Amino acid sequence: xxxxxxxxxxxxxxxxxxxxxxxxxxxxxxxxxxxxxxxxxxxxxxxxxxxxxxxxxxxxxxxxxxxxxxxxxxxxxxxxxxxxxxxxxxxxxxxxxxxxxxxxxxx
Amino acid sequence: xxxxxxxxxxxxxxxxxxxxxxxxxxxxxxxxxxxxxxxxxxxxxxxxxxxxxxxxxxxxxxxxxxxxxxxxxxxxxxxxxxxxxxxxxxxxxxxxxxxxxxxxxxxxxxxxxxxxxxxxx
Numbered sequence: 001x002x003x004x005x006x007x008x009x010x011x012x013x014x015x016x017x018x019x020x021x022x023x024x025x026x027x028x029x030x031x032x033x034x035x036x037x038x039x040x041x042x043x044x045x046x047x048x049x050x051x052x053x054x055x056x057x058x059x060x061x062x063x064x065x066x067x068x069x070x071x072x073x074x075x076x077x078x079x080x081x082x083x084x085x086x087x088x089x090x091x092x093x094x095x096x097x098x099x100x101x102x103x104x105x106x107x
Numbered sequence: 108x109x110x111x112x113x114x115x116x117x118x119x120x121x122x123x124x125x126x127x128x129x130x131x132x133x134x135x136x137x138x139x140x141x142x143x144x145x146x147x148x149x150x151x152x153x154x155x156x157x158x159x160x161x162x163x164x165x166x167x168x169x170x171x172x173x174x175x176x177x178x179x180x181x182x183x184x185x186x187x188x189x190x191x192x193x194x195x196x197x198x199x200x201x202x203x204x205x206x207x208x209x210x211x212x213x214x215x216x217x218x219x220x221x222x223x224x225x226x227x228x
Contacts, residue, residue: 046217
Protein backbone atom coordinates (compact mmCIF):
# COMPACT_ATOMS: atom_id res chain seq x y z
CA UNK A 1 0.00 0.00 0.00
CA UNK A 2 1.26 3.45 -0.89
CA UNK A 3 1.51 5.70 2.15
CA UNK A 4 0.76 9.37 1.60
CA UNK A 5 2.18 11.96 3.99
CA UNK A 6 1.37 15.66 4.11
CA UNK A 7 3.07 18.65 5.65
CA UNK A 8 2.55 20.73 7.58
CA UNK A 9 -0.24 19.34 9.75
CA UNK A 10 -1.59 22.86 10.25
CA UNK A 11 -0.80 26.00 8.30
CA UNK A 12 -1.78 29.38 9.72
CA UNK A 13 -2.09 31.99 7.00
CA UNK A 14 -3.45 35.52 6.78
CA UNK A 15 -6.05 36.31 4.11
CA UNK A 16 -4.35 37.41 0.91
CA UNK A 17 -1.16 35.49 1.67
CA UNK A 18 0.22 32.53 -0.23
CA UNK A 19 -0.12 28.98 1.10
CA UNK A 20 2.06 26.07 0.06
CA UNK A 21 1.06 22.53 1.02
CA UNK A 22 3.21 19.45 0.48
CA UNK A 23 2.35 15.82 -0.19
CA UNK A 24 4.72 12.88 -0.48
CA UNK A 25 4.07 9.34 -1.69
CA UNK A 26 6.02 6.33 -0.41
CA UNK A 27 6.58 5.24 -4.01
CA UNK A 28 6.01 6.80 -7.39
CA UNK A 29 2.43 7.49 -8.41
CA UNK A 30 3.40 9.23 -11.65
CA UNK A 31 0.99 12.14 -12.06
CA UNK A 32 -2.01 10.26 -10.65
CA UNK A 33 -2.39 12.61 -7.73
CA UNK A 34 -5.45 14.61 -6.71
CA UNK A 35 -6.03 17.34 -4.16
CA UNK A 36 -9.40 17.83 -2.51
CA UNK A 37 -10.75 20.40 -0.09
CA UNK A 38 -13.06 19.66 2.80
CA UNK A 39 -14.87 22.24 4.91
CA UNK A 40 -16.49 21.34 8.25
CA UNK A 41 -19.66 19.34 7.79
CA UNK A 42 -19.22 19.13 4.03
CA UNK A 43 -18.13 16.49 1.57
CA UNK A 44 -14.71 16.68 -0.03
CA UNK A 45 -14.48 18.61 -3.29
CA UNK A 46 -12.00 17.84 -6.04
CA UNK A 47 -9.62 20.74 -6.68
CA UNK A 48 -6.74 19.31 -8.69
CA UNK A 49 -6.28 16.06 -10.63
CA UNK A 50 -3.40 14.70 -12.64
CA UNK A 51 -1.14 16.60 -10.20
CA UNK A 52 -1.64 19.94 -11.97
CA UNK A 53 -5.05 20.14 -13.64
CA UNK A 54 -7.75 22.25 -12.03
CA UNK A 55 -11.14 20.60 -11.77
CA UNK A 56 -14.19 22.26 -13.25
CA UNK A 57 -15.06 25.54 -11.57
CA UNK A 58 -11.92 25.73 -9.43
CA UNK A 59 -10.43 29.25 -9.26
CA UNK A 60 -7.05 29.93 -10.84
CA UNK A 61 -5.52 30.79 -7.44
CA UNK A 62 -5.29 27.02 -6.85
CA UNK A 63 -2.40 25.32 -8.61
CA UNK A 64 -0.71 21.95 -8.31
CA UNK A 65 2.70 20.71 -9.28
CA UNK A 66 4.97 17.71 -8.95
CA UNK A 67 5.26 14.14 -10.15
CA UNK A 68 6.55 10.82 -8.91
CA UNK A 69 6.65 11.13 -5.13
CA UNK A 70 6.68 14.87 -4.38
CA UNK A 71 3.70 17.15 -4.92
CA UNK A 72 2.70 20.68 -4.01
CA UNK A 73 -0.60 22.54 -3.80
CA UNK A 74 -0.29 26.31 -3.88
CA UNK A 75 -3.04 28.78 -3.08
CA UNK A 76 -1.73 32.07 -4.39
CA UNK A 77 -3.85 34.50 -2.36
CA UNK A 78 -5.98 32.98 0.37
CA UNK A 79 -9.61 33.96 0.48
CA UNK A 80 -11.87 33.50 3.49
CA UNK A 81 -13.61 30.55 1.83
CA UNK A 82 -10.28 28.70 1.44
CA UNK A 83 -9.83 27.95 5.13
CA UNK A 84 -10.40 24.20 5.21
CA UNK A 85 -8.64 20.83 5.33
CA UNK A 86 -6.81 19.72 2.19
CA UNK A 87 -6.16 16.08 1.35
CA UNK A 88 -3.95 14.61 -1.32
CA UNK A 89 -4.91 11.25 -2.81
CA UNK A 90 -3.14 8.84 -5.14
CA UNK A 91 -5.14 6.87 -7.67
CA UNK A 92 -2.26 5.15 -9.41
CA UNK A 93 -2.08 1.99 -7.29
CA UNK A 94 -4.65 -0.21 -5.57
CA UNK A 95 -5.72 0.51 -2.89
CA UNK A 96 -6.28 4.20 -3.37
CA UNK A 97 -4.88 6.12 -0.43
CA UNK A 98 -5.25 9.57 1.04
CA UNK A 99 -2.86 11.70 3.01
CA UNK A 100 -3.80 12.67 6.59
CA UNK A 101 -4.65 16.21 5.56
CA UNK A 102 -3.35 19.74 6.12
CA UNK A 103 -5.58 22.17 7.97
CA UNK A 104 -5.33 25.75 6.71
CA UNK A 105 -6.59 28.18 9.30
CA UNK A 106 -6.68 31.91 9.83
CA UNK A 107 -3.59 33.49 11.31
CA UNK B 108 -28.29 20.22 -11.23
CA UNK B 109 -25.65 17.56 -11.63
CA UNK B 110 -24.91 15.96 -8.30
CA UNK B 111 -24.65 12.74 -6.33
CA UNK B 112 -27.34 12.14 -3.71
CA UNK B 113 -27.02 9.69 -0.84
CA UNK B 114 -29.52 8.20 1.57
CA UNK B 115 -30.07 9.54 5.05
CA UNK B 116 -28.43 8.92 8.40
CA UNK B 117 -28.66 5.52 10.05
CA UNK B 118 -28.34 4.24 13.60
CA UNK B 119 -27.46 0.58 13.98
CA UNK B 120 -26.61 -1.83 16.76
CA UNK B 121 -23.30 -3.69 16.87
CA UNK B 122 -23.38 -6.80 14.73
CA UNK B 123 -26.04 -5.45 12.39
CA UNK B 124 -25.65 -4.43 8.75
CA UNK B 125 -26.24 -1.09 7.06
CA UNK B 126 -26.92 -0.27 3.44
CA UNK B 127 -26.24 3.19 2.03
CA UNK B 128 -27.54 4.20 -1.39
CA UNK B 129 -26.06 6.65 -3.88
CA UNK B 130 -27.82 8.05 -6.94
CA UNK B 131 -26.73 10.36 -9.72
CA UNK B 132 -28.99 13.37 -10.20
CA UNK B 133 -29.06 15.29 -13.45
CA UNK B 134 -27.19 12.49 -15.25
CA UNK B 135 -26.68 8.75 -14.86
CA UNK B 136 -23.88 6.57 -13.51
CA UNK B 137 -23.86 4.60 -16.76
CA UNK B 138 -20.26 4.09 -17.83
CA UNK B 139 -18.75 5.37 -14.61
CA UNK B 140 -16.92 3.80 -11.71
CA UNK B 141 -18.44 4.63 -8.34
CA UNK B 142 -16.27 4.62 -5.23
CA UNK B 143 -17.02 4.45 -1.52
CA UNK B 144 -14.99 6.28 1.12
CA UNK B 145 -15.26 6.22 4.91
CA UNK B 146 -14.46 9.07 7.30
CA UNK B 147 -14.55 8.43 11.05
CA UNK B 148 -15.33 11.42 13.27
CA UNK B 149 -12.44 13.90 13.21
CA UNK B 150 -10.38 11.57 11.04
CA UNK B 151 -9.19 11.36 7.45
CA UNK B 152 -10.52 9.67 4.34
CA UNK B 153 -10.31 5.91 3.76
CA UNK B 154 -11.11 4.28 0.42
CA UNK B 155 -13.32 1.20 0.71
CA UNK B 156 -14.00 -0.02 -2.80
CA UNK B 157 -15.41 0.61 -6.24
CA UNK B 158 -18.04 -0.71 -8.61
CA UNK B 159 -18.05 -0.57 -12.38
CA UNK B 160 -21.60 0.61 -12.89
CA UNK B 161 -21.92 -1.01 -16.32
CA UNK B 162 -20.54 -4.46 -15.60
CA UNK B 163 -21.17 -4.64 -11.86
CA UNK B 164 -17.56 -5.63 -11.30
CA UNK B 165 -16.22 -4.66 -7.88
CA UNK B 166 -12.96 -4.24 -6.03
CA UNK B 167 -12.53 -3.74 -2.30
CA UNK B 168 -9.78 -2.57 0.02
CA UNK B 169 -8.32 -5.51 1.89
CA UNK B 170 -9.35 -3.98 5.21
CA UNK B 171 -13.03 -4.26 4.29
CA UNK B 172 -13.06 -7.48 2.28
CA UNK B 173 -15.55 -9.93 3.70
CA UNK B 174 -17.63 -7.18 5.31
CA UNK B 175 -18.43 -4.80 2.46
CA UNK B 176 -20.56 -5.46 -0.60
CA UNK B 177 -21.12 -2.85 -3.29
CA UNK B 178 -23.92 -3.41 -5.80
CA UNK B 179 -25.93 -1.38 -8.24
CA UNK B 180 -29.39 -1.31 -9.77
CA UNK B 181 -29.06 -0.03 -13.31
CA UNK B 182 -32.85 0.32 -13.71
CA UNK B 183 -32.92 3.12 -11.16
CA UNK B 184 -29.34 4.34 -11.54
CA UNK B 185 -28.40 3.69 -7.94
CA UNK B 186 -25.33 2.20 -6.26
CA UNK B 187 -25.40 0.59 -2.84
CA UNK B 188 -22.82 -0.11 -0.17
CA UNK B 189 -23.60 -2.70 2.49
CA UNK B 190 -21.33 -3.00 5.51
CA UNK B 191 -21.98 -5.99 7.75
CA UNK B 192 -20.99 -7.06 11.26
CA UNK B 193 -20.92 -3.45 12.36
CA UNK B 194 -18.70 -2.41 15.27
CA UNK B 195 -18.62 0.81 17.25
CA UNK B 196 -15.52 1.90 15.35
CA UNK B 197 -17.52 1.78 12.11
CA UNK B 198 -19.28 4.94 13.27
CA UNK B 199 -18.45 7.29 10.43
CA UNK B 200 -19.64 9.30 7.48
CA UNK B 201 -19.71 7.22 4.32
CA UNK B 202 -19.31 8.96 0.98
CA UNK B 203 -19.86 7.75 -2.53
CA UNK B 204 -17.92 9.48 -5.26
CA UNK B 205 -18.03 9.36 -9.02
CA UNK B 206 -14.90 8.12 -10.67
CA UNK B 207 -14.02 8.05 -14.31
CA UNK B 208 -15.27 6.24 -17.38
CA UNK B 209 -12.02 4.96 -18.81
CA UNK B 210 -11.18 2.84 -15.78
CA UNK B 211 -11.02 2.83 -11.99
CA UNK B 212 -7.66 4.61 -11.82
CA UNK B 213 -9.15 8.04 -12.33
CA UNK B 214 -9.91 10.93 -9.96
CA UNK B 215 -13.10 11.21 -7.93
CA UNK B 216 -14.67 14.27 -9.49
CA UNK B 217 -18.03 14.42 -7.76
CA UNK B 218 -18.89 13.42 -4.19
CA UNK B 219 -22.17 12.70 -2.50
CA UNK B 220 -23.17 14.67 0.56
CA UNK B 221 -22.25 11.82 2.89
CA UNK B 222 -24.28 9.49 5.09
CA UNK B 223 -23.68 9.37 8.82
CA UNK B 224 -23.81 5.85 10.24
CA UNK B 225 -23.80 5.56 14.03
CA UNK B 226 -23.17 2.18 15.61
CA UNK B 227 -24.32 2.08 19.20
CA UNK B 228 -25.93 -0.37 21.57
